[in-house]
Amino acid sequence: SGENDVGARKEEQLDKRMVWKSLYKNKPYNDAHLRALASALLQLAYQFLHAESCREDPLKEKLAVMEQLKSPAMDKHFRGLARQFNRLEQEAPGEGSEKYYQSYLFHRLHHQQVEERGERQKDFGLLEAADHFLDAYYFLEKLRHYCDALGYQSFLSRQPDIGLPTGFWAFLGSSSLLDFPLIRAYYLVAQMLGQPEKEEYFERLKGLLFDNYRHFAEDDSLTLWIHLINYCIHKKINTGRSDFYPALFEVYQKAIETGLLLQNGMLQPQHYKNIITIGLHVKAFEWVEHFIREYTQMLPEGNQENALTYNLAKVYFFQQEYEKVIEKLRKVEYEDQVYALGSKLMLLRTYFELEEFLALDSLVESFRIYLRRKKDISRDVRQQYMNVLRFVRKLSRLDPNDKAAISKVKKEVMECNALAAKQWVLEKVAELEG
Secondary structure, rough: OOHHHHOOOOOOOOOOHHHHHOOOOOOOHHHHHHHHHHHHHHHHHHHHHHHHHHHHHHHHHHHHHHOOOOOHHHHHHHHHHHHHHHHHHHHOOOOOOHHHHHHHHHHHHHHHHHHOOOOOOOOHHHHHHHEEEHHHHHHHHHHHHHHHHHHHHHOEEEEEEOOOOOHHHHHHHHHHHOHHHHHHHHHHHHHHHHHOOOOOHHHHHHHHHHHHHEEOOOHHHHHHHHHHHHHHHHHHHHOOOOOHHHHHHHHHHHHHHHHOOOEEEEHHHHHHHHHHHHHHHHHHHHHHHHHHHHHHHHHHOOHHHHHHHHHHHHHHOOOOOOOHHHHOOOOOOOOOOHHHHHHHHHHHHHHHHOOOOHHHHHHHHHHHHHHHHOOOOOHHHHHHHHHHHHHHHHHHHHHOOOOHHHHHHHHHHOOOOOOOOHHHHHHHHHHHHH
């Protein structure tokens, strides 16, 4: 049952004397002896975890046994294990640094075993293969760390200091290591993030990932998708390149199709929100509505009902089906602050679009009261929404023929830095300008 699951309930402290009594009913309590027993038990637990990790990774298990069977007397058993290792390695899913490292260990062990048998080496294939896979492991890990450091630049002021040896790029660029699709993928990430103006690296990485993601370890595939997504957002869209929305939408679509954005069957709320926002931006309304109905159930529990109602209303708003927006939002009270503020703002914009100014005035007043009463809303956020209420009310009362008044409001909007839905407010001013 759930009661016995690790982490399912707060760990209870065992009383030492009770433990002692259950072990040695009539012996006097000896703290030093009990601590020695606890320490020995902990070591056994560590050994058990190691044994379990080997059981779950048969390649690791085979390597551990082969290490013990290197002597010439065990040659027959060693060769049998080597054949098993080769078969398992071919069947193992996912290219990755762990696989490269295990291939390095296997070829090194095999080379050492041949030497211990006293045979003259006819060629150095085993040693060369060991060295090749060691290089693959080293360069992949270096690239991984370097790409992580480049990624942090977008949102952290401090970055890790990842030093690369002299000649790193020249060696890698001319070596056969780039024949490994995964190493080539991280090489392209490094070029893409390091030279964001050269968009051919983005296109090459996208093509490589779309074609090869099934052959990569799941963690690597997900990391590479995230690098593509972050490049589109931080290096392009956030710098004014709105022409990158379709490319970002394509990457997100493919990431959803592959299932890689689902972790243990769950979708992170941030990905869910981004996919909807970007899909609406490129006007993929039917796809977004299908996505909402299909994937909302994969959000963490507690977010699902709010997310479904709010985001379907958002689709209808973008489609200018304003009556459907009102139908979705008017009777719903959200406990979640983000959804509550977002739904009230969407309803406000809907009433304005429909020119339902009586309903608009009523909502402006109730929204203002809500903002004042909710003490957990930060001052900055409160100010953004107070300002949008002020401007929406002003716009609803403006005479379309009073160009001077419209110009004055436009100037105020432009100069207001704390304003929710600023782009939409400016669009409404532009409509009044004619």
